[in-house]
Amino acid sequence: MALADVSRDELQAIVAQLKEALNNHQAWYGALVRTLVCSLPGNKHDTSDIAHTECRFGQWFYSDAPEKLRKHPGFIAMGEEHKRLHHLAKLLLLAAAAGNPIDPLAYDGFSNALERLRLEISSLERELENSLFNHDSLTGAITRYDILPTLREQQQLVKRHAHVCYIAMMDLDNFKSINDLHGHPAGDRVLSASIRHLIKNLRPYDKVFRYGGEEFLLCMPYTEMAQGQDRIKELADGIAALEIDIGENTPVHVTASFGLTLLDPDIPVGASIDRADKALFAAKAAGRNCVRIWDATM
Structure with missing residues (x-):
């Protein structure tokens, strides 16, 4: 379970x-x-x-x-x-x-x-x-207080060459407009359905943290870059395909943007999170509903 x-x-x-x-x-x-x-x-x-x-x-x-x-x-x-x-x-x-x-x-x-x-x-x-x-009672994601201890533990494993680990920052696109148009209870339903879709479709040892608001951080150990990018793209497509019942005549659709980066063993964990956040910003700038990988030009 x-x-x-x-x-x-x-x-x-x-x-x-x-x-x-x-x-x-x-x-x-x-x-x-x-x-x-x-x-x-x-x-x-x-x-x-x-x-x-x-x-x-x-x-x-x-x-x-x-x-x-x-x-x-x-x-x-x-x-x-x-x-x-x-x-x-x-x-x-x-x-x-x-x-x-x-x-x-x-x-x-x-x-x-x-x-x-x-x-x-x-x-x-x-x-x-x-x-x-x-765990966050609304979405089922792990609370943000466990982010740094978890990522530091993973970083130590990376340093011992036990595996590589990628992290991704995710943000629901135009989420404020859902709250404005349909109300906060509808926004809660959208948030809950989207994140529970993520949790259901990740591997048992992957983790989803609520970073703040509609922003979430994914930790994916034992993942190579190509595999991680493909996996994130599948998750993004899955969220976009959701028909979320908010109690109105028409279900709501939502998309998500992702920023992906390696959990670097040689820099502080917070710096890797910042890289994922910059990659997320690049995904937003590229039109949303896409995945961007951090590079040194960001």
Whole structure:
């Protein structure tokens, strides 16, 4: 799951569901330990081969968890740990039911599986909460506060010759006229649709930051110049082809201009951003709805 594809309301709902699922499983754990310690009859569901699907956590995980969450690596890992935990719990309950003493190593394995499950749940919860705070609620783009740390990290990788990285500055053309003609709510819809199109069509490790207003910065590691230029052109064409519903009889069309440059390992990150901005200015001067690459004459 690309978290930027998930709305703020969806993220908040998923975090709440995770918290509730964790609380439910904590209650299951307490009841199971009480059964073992007090030599009580075990719940027949806990010795089933599909016990991991029948507890309240399992019911949420396999039936009620949002579809957008299911392909996330953290969600998948959480499911594997949960299934393992129930298998180990089953072995403990069967041993207790047969009147056998609980093997300390078997119980330690069960306890460790529980801690791993808690860690997976907490890690996913933190990731989702960080996404809530670090992404622009309207467009899904990362906030500008993460631009410099991210680009500096990429610059260090470039310096080690791990890869090359390009950045692009993007601005929606004549965006003010949309606000003036149709109102700011319509402008918000145009902005949201355009940037979510970008996010949806970039690679998972590409990043889109909201630089300010209708201006956005793209970070594209592992990209050569020709590939980057072609990719940006495809994105520009995709935005131009959008029919954006603003609640009126006729959908709105918008175009975007892009300025592309290498993230230079030998100059400050801010200087590379300035180069991308100059290339964007050149794209605007060339008539908009196009891509320009920075060169020393700009």
